[in-house]
Amino acid sequence: MQVSFERRDGRIVLVRQAAILGSPNEGPPKAINIQTHIGRRPILAAGNSAGDTEMLEYAHTGDHPSLCLVVDHDDEEREYAYAGSSVTNPDAELITDTASRLGWTVVSMRRDWSRVFAE
Numbered sequence: 231m232q233v234s235f236e237r238r239d240g241r242i243v244l245v246r247q248a249a250i251l252g253s254p255n256e257g258p259p260k261a262i263n264i265q266t267h268i269g270r271r272p273i274l275a276a277g278n279s280a281g282d283t284e285m286l287e288y289a290h291t292g293d294h295p296s297l298c299l300v301v302d303h304d305d306e307e308r309e310y311a312y313a314g315s316s317v318t319n320p321d322a323e324l325i326t327d328t329a330s331r332l333g334w335t336v337v338s339m340r341r342d343w344s345r346v347f348a349e
Contacts (some may be wrong), residue, residue: 256281256318261288272296278303280316280325286334298334302326305340 232247246267255263261284264272275282275289276299286298303312314325329336337343 258284260285279314280322300325300329300336302338
């Protein structure tokens with residue numbers, strides 16, 4: 231955890247920073263960073279690439295019900311399309327394939343969103 235030292239209204243305040251430990255925040259480090267910063271397993275996790283797989287699995291394999299949501303960037307006309315691969319592990323299974331295999335909810339930008347960006 232990163233903390234900054236600040237003076238506010240004559241008082242010293244230590245403020246937790248949103249900075250992520252380690253680099254990049256993909257794969258196993260993402261689940262570790264969640265535990266480090268939040269201190270508990272999430273019940274809802276959303277991702278869009280294979281670099282989010284471990285985070286989604288971390289939520290999925292907890293003791294409580296969870297929602298694992300994958301956003302499929304499949305609309306090159308309104309946003310941009312990409313396969314959902316991992317930057318740090320290009321050999322990883324595509325996130326949409328993992329989602330299908332594990333029963334996670336997949337949201338297609340092309341089919342499921344009526345609007346991506348305001349005109």
